[in-house]
Amino acid sequence: NFMLTQPHSVSESPGKTVTISCTGSSGSIASNYVQWYQQRPGSAPTTVIYEDNQRPSGVPDRFSGSIDSSSNSASLTISGLKTEDEADYYCQSYDSSPQVVFGGGTKLTVL
Amino acid sequence: QVQLQESGPGLVKPSQTLSLTCTVSGGSISSGSYYWSWIRQPAGKGLEWIGRIYTSGSTNYNPSLKSRVTISVDTSKNQFSLKLSSVTAADTAVYYCARESGYSYGCTYWGQGTLVTVSS
Numbered sequence: 001n002f003m004l005t006q007p008h009s010v011s012e013s014p015g016k017t018v019t020i021s022c023t024g025s026s027g028s029i030a031s032n033y034v035q036w037y038q039q040r041p042g043s044a045p046t047t048v049i050y051e052d053n054q055r056p057s058g059v060p061d062r063f064s065g066s067i068d069s070s071s072n073s074a075s076l077t078i079s080g081l082k083t084e085d086e087a088d089y090y091c092q093s094y095d096s097s098p099q100v101v102f103g104g105g106t107k108l109t110v111l
Numbered sequence: 112q113v114q115l116q117e118s119g120p121g122l123v124k125p126s127q128t129l130s131l132t133c134t135v136s137g138g139s140i141s142s143g144s145y146y147w148s149w150i151r152q153p154a155g156k157g158l159e160w161i162g163r164i165y166t167s168g169s170t171n172y173n174p175s176l177k178s179r180v181t182i183s184v185d186t187s188k189n190q191f192s193l194k195l196s197s198v199t200a201a202d203t204a205v206y207y208c209a210r211e212s213g214y215s216y217g218c219t220y221w222g223q224g225t226l227v228t229v230s231s
Contacts, residue, residue: 033214033215033216037158045207045218046221047218050217051215056219090158092158093216094216097171100150100163100211100218102157102158102159102160105158
């Protein structure tokens with residue numbers, strides 16, 4: 001079964017840059033689109049990156065996505081961290097079924 | 112702006128069937144190349160995709176839930192529904208409905224979620 005693995009948690013200071021990784025278990029992560037969702041406590045997820053590196057309107061350009069085929073991973077980078085960025089972040093892709101697959105989520109602490 | 116809203120009982124007894132409906136507003140459920148999906152999240156845990164339906168009626172389910180899940184669509188009401196049978200406490204979760212891109216399988220629009228507790 002295809003799986004996506006994320007670090008359980010990351011932390012960084014306001015104003016700094018943080019990168020959250022999402023590693024595919026098999027195949028090529030570059031073959032299927034990756035999305036990233038932000039979820040604040042008590043709220044539904046919202047999209048911050050779609051189709052690997054596209055930002056929905058309203059998402060600041062401090063958020064960026066990339067794919068690294070050599071490590072079979074996707075990354076979400078948030079620059080100029082703000083306290084409001086503190087949330088859980090989930091990567092998402094799909095397998096050949098096509099079944100949607102979510103990463104386990106990463107808790108971002110901005111301290 | 113498309114909006115989705117889940118509705119249904121918040122409490123279901125063990126072994127019974129969980130039934131939820133998602134009402135879509137701000138656009139026709141039949142327009143565009145989109146899938147209509149259900150996703151759940153147990154308290155303090157991650158997201159789990161349950162399955163999807165296309166307006167033609169074709170479905171895909173998570174293999175781990177496939178034997179218990181049925182997703183259906185009612186285009187006349189702009190709604191789609193989830194039924195999960197033989198529930199246990201492990202099915203207690205917040206259930207979300209979402210619109211999924213037919214191109215990238217990304218969930219662009221989400222409902223606010225509804226908590227379903229399985230308990231006697």
